[in-house]
Amino acid sequence: MTxxxxxxxxxxxxxxxxxxxxxxxxxxxxxxxxxPAIFNAVKTGQAAAAVVxxxxxxxxxxxxxxxxxxxxxxxxxxxxxxxxxHYLLALPGVKIRDIRLVISHPQALQQCADFLNGLQxxxxxxxxxxxxxxxxxxxxxxxxxxxxxxxxxxxxxxLDILASRIESNHENYTRFLIIQKEPKIPExxxxxxxxxxxxxxxxxxxxxxAVFALRDINLLKIESRPLHGKPFNYYFYLxxxxxxxxxxxxxxxxxxxxxxxxLQVLGSYPKSKAK
Amino acid sequence: MTxxxxxxxxxxxxxxxxxxxxxxxxxxxxxxxxxPAIFNAVKTGQAAAAVVxxxxxxxxxxxxxxxxxxxxxxxxxxxxxxxxxHYLLALPGVKIRDIRLVISHPQALQQCADFLNGLQxxxxxxxxxxxxxxxxxxxxxxxxxxxxxxxxxxxxxxLDILASRIESNHENYTRFLIIQKEPKIPExxxxxxxxxxxxxxxxxxxxxxAVFALRDINLLKIESRPLHGKPFNYYFYLxxxxxxxxxxxxxxxxxxxxxxxxLQVLGSYPKSKAK
Numbered sequence: 001m002t003x004x005x006x007x008x009x010x011x012x013x014x015x016x017x018x019x020x021x022x023x024x025x026x027x028x029x030x031x032x033x034x035x036p037a038i039f040n041a042v043k044t045g046q047a048a049a050a051v052v053x054x055x056x057x058x059x060x061x062x063x064x065x066x067x068x069x070x071x072x073x074x075x076x077x078x079x080x081x082x083x084x085x086h087y088l089l090a091l092p093g094v095k096i097r098d099i100r101l102v103i104s105h106p107q108a109l110q111q112c113a114d115f116l117n118g119l120q121x122x123x124x125x126x127x128x129x130x131x132x133x134x135x136x137x138x139x140x141x142x143x144x145x146x147x148x149x150x151x152x153x154x155x156x157x158x159l160d161i162l163a164s165r166i167e168s169n170h171e172n173y174t175r176f177l178i179i180q181k182e183p184k185i186p187e188x189x190x191x192x193x194x195x196x197x198x199x200x201x202x203x204x205x206x207x208x209x210a211v212f213a214l215r216d217i218n219l220l221k222i223e224s225r226p227l228h229g230k231p232f233n234y235y236f237y238l239x240x241x242x243x244x245x246x247x248x249x250x251x252x253x254x255x256x257x258x259x260x261x262x263l264q265v266l267g268s269y270p271k272s273k274a275k
Numbered sequence: 276m277t278x279x280x281x282x283x284x285x286x287x288x289x290x291x292x293x294x295x296x297x298x299x300x301x302x303x304x305x306x307x308x309x310x311p312a313i314f315n316a317v318k319t320g321q322a323a324a325a326v327v328x329x330x331x332x333x334x335x336x337x338x339x340x341x342x343x344x345x346x347x348x349x350x351x352x353x354x355x356x357x358x359x360x361h362y363l364l365a366l367p368g369v370k371i372r373d374i375r376l377v378i379s380h381p382q383a384l385q386q387c388a389d390f391l392n393g394l395q396x397x398x399x400x401x402x403x404x405x406x407x408x409x410x411x412x413x414x415x416x417x418x419x420x421x422x423x424x425x426x427x428x429x430x431x432x433x434l435d436i437l438a439s440r441i442e443s444n445h446e447n448y449t450r451f452l453i454i455q456k457e458p459k460i461p462e463x464x465x466x467x468x469x470x471x472x473x474x475x476x477x478x479x480x481x482x483x484x485a486v487f488a489l490r491d492i493n494l495l496k497i498e499s500r501p502l503h504g505k506p507f508n509y510y511f512y513l514x515x516x517x518x519x520x521x522x523x524x525x526x527x528x529x530x531x532x533x534x535x536x537x538l539q540v541l542g543s544y545p546k547s548k549a550k
Contacts, residue, residue: 057506
């Protein structure tokens with residue numbers, strides 16, 4: 001049976017490329033308009049898994065998805081790091097000199113600012129989605145407009161590539177998480193993502209991190225998000241080295257329960273091979 | 276001489292209200308279109324100070340401004356916490372039943388989602404700015420459109436208030452920072468904001484926080500931002516209790532220099548009285 005994997009955006013989106021890379025080409029991908037929609041698709045069984053962008057090396061974390069991981073309680077079972085390259089796409093036959101308008105997601109536009117500054121007499125307009133901006137060229141048959149999107153979006157919509165790898169900084173990666181309904185915890189190794197909060201006690205954050213340091217468990221990432229209803233109190237999202245099936249991580253989490261007033265494990269999963 | 280204080284947005288923006296509350300009414304406020312523009316205004320002397328939103332209790336941190344504090348090196352000299360309430364505004368005489376379109380900043384629209392769901396046959400469209408959406412009603416004389424903005428924007432543009440405090444969660448606060456060209460460090464008390472990074476050594480984050488814990492210095496906030504050019508390495512932004520004029524904080528920062536490869540003090544300043 002072919003597995004369905006949900007992603008946010010239109011066909012040709014970077015999230016879809018991440019899904020096809022992670023699962024091999026045999027899956028069926030399901031484009032959905034919003035991040036809550038892809039969490040819902042996994043929750044209801046409409047999709048077997050979803051691919052969730054969580055962090056970009058230039059723009060930082062996708063905070064909405066941190067909030068949704070907490071809300072939906074769907075376990076993380078894997079991650080994949082994808083290099084992100086942007087391409088300037090247009091309808092076949094259109095030349096750069098014909099272009100009067102560039103459309104794409106605001107983040108893609110910003111990442112290509114140096115290239116765009118070199119174009120003359122061209123307006124720049126934000127669009128809700130990179131692959132969606134490529135699709136729009138075809139849907140509306142725009143002969144004076146160009147879109148910034150993936151190479152895969154060019155193939156998908158039969159567009160010409162006018163310029164390649166136009167991002168200012170080529171060290172551009174996005175980390176995607178794979179979520180499913182059931183956890184798939186490795187016996188050992190990998191990483192574990194958790195979220196916790198505590199009453200506003202002095203030193204509580206330090207003590208929370210000490211439970212890992214005292215057991216030589218490496219911290220890979222920390223992220224804070226506001227705790228709704230309690231202004232300027234935070235949830236802390238932490239990635240630590242190792243699986244919760246291993247004794248040190250188990251002990252550390254038991255220790256953390258003594259300090260935190262709330263603790264949830266978001267998943268233990270193998271680390272991405274790429275980087 | 277009247278001091279000029281820059282803020283991002285149109286007249287009537289929450290940032291302008293924060294400026295007037297912080298400095299008293301005697302200042303001259305200077306509306307500018309972007310966050311870099313307000314940092315630039317202080318740098319060039321066009322404004323004596325600027326008011327910078329840094330954190331909202333519901334939406335989280337304004338990450339662009341963390342990056343700009345690092346880039347412009349303009350010291351933080353104060354902070355103010357402002358309760359945020361949203362109002363539904365329309366041209367005089369317009370009734371709720373006439374409304375076909377609601378415009379505002381996406382964050383304000385999201386914060387009023389429950390109220391908006393109760394309206395029938397109404398389209399919702401994101402706008403770049405809350406006060407700007409109020410101004411647009413007047414500029415374009417829109418009789419079938421309503422804007423979500425502050426009470427002050429209603430006064431400013433002569434609009435009627437159709438509904439008050441329509442945000443779903445009333446525990447809605449924004450913390451603003453005041454930046455100037457010269458630091459104004461309190462002799463004692465207040466808080467200090469710093470940013471630092473380190474080579475990817477195991478335990479370095481824990482050791483960095485230990486320099487404060489070992490001296491009983493309270494951590495008030497931690498925030499991580501990507502370090503450009505080094506994928507998945509981070510700058511850490513930290514708020515700690517006390518002024519860098521005090522011995523424990525001075526010692527802690529000297530200790531932190533042994534661990535961090537980069538350290539910058541963003542400012543020592545009195546804590547906001549409101550909350």
